[in-house]
Amino acid sequence: MPHPIYLTKSDLKTARSCSTKLYYKKLGYPTVDRVDPYTRILADGNFIISKIAHLLYPEGIYISANLNSDESIANAVQETITYLQQEHVVLFEPVLYAAHKLARADILVKQGDRIEIIEIRAKGFDSAAHEDLIKYRNLSLFRNKRTGKVGGEWRYIIEDIAYQVGILQEMLAEHLPSVDMQIYPYLLAPDRAKTTQIDHLASYFQIQRLSTHRNSFSKFNGIAVNFTGNLQEIYNDQLLTKVNIETEVSELISPTIASAHKYIDYLIEQSPELFAPISKSCKGCEYRASDRDPRDGFRECWGDLADVENHVLELYQMGRIGGHETPLVNEMIQQKKVSMFDVPLEELNDYTYSYRQLIQIEYTQKNKEWISEHLPQIVKQIEYPIHFIDFETSRMAIPYRAGMRPYEQVAFQWSCHTIPAPDAEPIQTEWLDLNNIFPNFQFAESLMECLGDRGTILTWATHENSVLRDIYYQMQTYDYHNPQLQTWLANTAKLGNKGKSHLVDMNALTLKHYFHPLMKGRTSLKCVLPAVWKTNPYLHEIPYFQEYYREVDGEIFSPYDVLPQLQIGDRIQVVNEGAGAMLAYQDLMYGELRDLDDPSVRSQWKELLYQYCRLDTMAMVIIWTHWQNLCHKMKNS
Known part of the structure; x- marks a missing residue:
């Protein structure tokens, strides 16, 4: 191993x-x-949440650490131990180490013989729901409602904290054996049951990237967060909730530490047991070769089986064949039969998925597109004008304005391509707001003005319906008065379990009525568009599609790969997927881009956002155009 053997x-x-x-x-x-750690953590608000948590403990001392060598680990551990001998101390990111187990606690508070380990999480916590479960069902948000055991979406977080507590217990026993200290674990997280009283709270935090890199496993690695607000307001706001999780952690310490020891032994001994058998779970393996490093973990595991064409891992919902407990795919893999054509067709007996699986197998063998017999009638029934819409949204841990809760939906951009009549060119309309701290109602009003009450609205998946539903209920929560908008939202989106959305989901139509071999088992817009685009040259001749055509050495690029890049500062930038759009928006709102003096830079970022969202709706137009062409051919055949 290139570094000391430790398990984080x-x-x-x-x-x-x-x-x-x-x-x-x-x-x-x-x-x-x-995803780069900066963008990943910026996406879920962890930087600002961690900064708020640190502000609540102004006396905190940060433990610097570089963990590239045994010596650097030992020095950081010794510094932590030295501070733990003080009567009262607050440590930020102290280094915990025992027998090859390594962790950094977010906050450690020592008062006499009492130690608190506080784990900071940006994940939303609902204190009201938690208290109701404790009061009425003798459970909690951290426990499975059926078994009562620690489980569900919080389990891995509780395991993280149990790991820290277990290491600290061993560390104290080894280095401070004569001192009897009790450890109390807590979770500190934004509370969905609370609203902030601070207007424009996020604007008081600015995130800056640092050029230095440290191998420290710090939540602030390569990042500085500057706070310019009123510290007393942060104390009074109590947007974060501190939750005692002692009981849950105590249940998981022993199994978590035992599991850690098992993997540490595997690493030290280079045990064959370290290498798990290949299975259906390998489909999402991220250990693949890159341009800079030819080592390919997936290929090393699978050998020649990695190169089989029409791989069984590409089959739609392949893991469900034969049942969840004994999936047929795992048995096939052990028999070295990993082509989707090796799947016994009689095993495809779950109608929920088998129809699509059979279509994929048949038309992959034929190397042909497929449309169902029902698609022509569906296409014919779509009323003009046809509106293709796409939204860009953000859910931030930090509320945008006073009175808001963490993780409320914020809609900041929409694009629409409208085909007003058969054979007419699409007309593009768009809206983007980077100034309004809470743009949802203006977002919906501008969209309503664009769409009106005529025609058909097409989306890809159900996100747009969810956004319109959220805005409908936000109007009531924030007492926003616009009866016309409220009626329009109620008539357009499905608001609850009952009722019907008037948005037509092209992803659902694809799943039921369209297949292309290049899509394999996927139906996302970014899989369907390249499949259609690369194999149907007539689309490239349509004038309003031509800007997305590029061919190099005989390879036709996906339109998403030809979006223009812009030189912004010292970097080449492009936004070509939804997460990138959200991150660009957040950076413009409160990141490094927020206070730029050069308006041309902000204008360039706006253009990147515009061109990405614009392509999402044009992509739907391209696919729709092709469906119409296929349906016309079917009718005339």
Whole structure:
């Protein structure tokens, strides 16, 4: 191993998903689709939440650490131990280490013989629901409602904290054996049951990237968060809730530490047990070769089976064949039969998924597109004008204005391509707000003005319906008075379990009525569009599609890969997926881009946002145009 052998919290989580991945991780194998930690954490608000938590403990002392060597680990651990000998101390990110187990606590508070370990999480916590479960069902948000055991979406967080507590217990026993200290674990998280009283709270925090890199596993690694607001207001606001999780943690310490020891032994001994058998779970393996590093973890595990064309891992819902407990795919893999054509067709007997699976197998073998016999009638019934819409939204841990709760929906951009009549060119309309601290109502009003009450509204998936539903209820929550908008929202979106959405979901139509071999088992817009675009040259000749055509050395690019890049500052930037749009928006709102003096830079970022959202709706137009062409051919055949 290139570094000292230790097991961090993230290592343990990796090992539990696949122990072979732990091996690749420790050897520094390349990964694909790995989001930069800055953008990942910026997306969920963890930087600002962590900064608020630190502000609540102004006396806190930060423990600096570089964890590249045994010596640096030992020094950081010794500094932590030295501080723990003080009567009262607050430590930020102290280093906990015992027998190859390594962790950094977010906040450690020592008062006499009492130690609090406080885990900061940006994940929303509902204190009202938590208290109701305790009061009425003798449960909590951290427990499975059926079994009563620690489980569900919070379990991995509780395991993280249990790991820290277990290490600290061993560390104290080794280094301070004569001192009897009790450890109390807590969770500190934004409370969905509370509203902030601070208007424009996010504007008081600015995130800056630092050029220095430290191998420290710090939540602020390479980042500085500056606070310019009133500290007393932060104390009074109590947007974060501190929750005692002692009972839950105590249940998981022993199994968590035992599991850690197992994986540590595997690493030290290079045990064959470290290498898990290949299975259907390998489909999402991120350990693939990169341009800079040819090592490919997936290929090392699968050998020649990785190169089989029309792979069974590409089959729609392949893991459900044969049942969840004994999936047929795992049996096939052990028999080295990994082509989707090796699947016994009689095993495809779950009608919920089997129809699509059979279509995929048949038309992949034929290498042909497929449309159902019903699609022509569906296309014919769509009323003009046809509106293709796409939204860009953000859910931030930090509320945008006073009176809002954490993680409320904020809609900041929409694009619409409208085809007013058969054979007419699409007309594009768009809206973007980077100034209004809470733009939802203006967003919906401008959309209503664009769409009106005539024609058909097409989306891709159900996100747009969810956004319009949220805005409808936000109008009531914030007493926003616009009867026309309220009626329009109620008539357009499905608001609850009953009723019907008047939005037509093209993703659902694809799943039921369209297949292309290049899509494989997927139906996302970014899979369907390239499949249609690359194999139907007539689309490239349509004037309003031509700007998205590029061919290099015989390869036709996906329109998403030809979006113009802009030189902004010292970097080439492009926004070509939804997460990037959300991150660009957040950066413009309260990141490094917020206080730029150069309006041209903000204007360039706006253009990146515009061109991405614009393509999402044009992509739907391209697919719709092709469906119409296929239906016309079917009718005339």
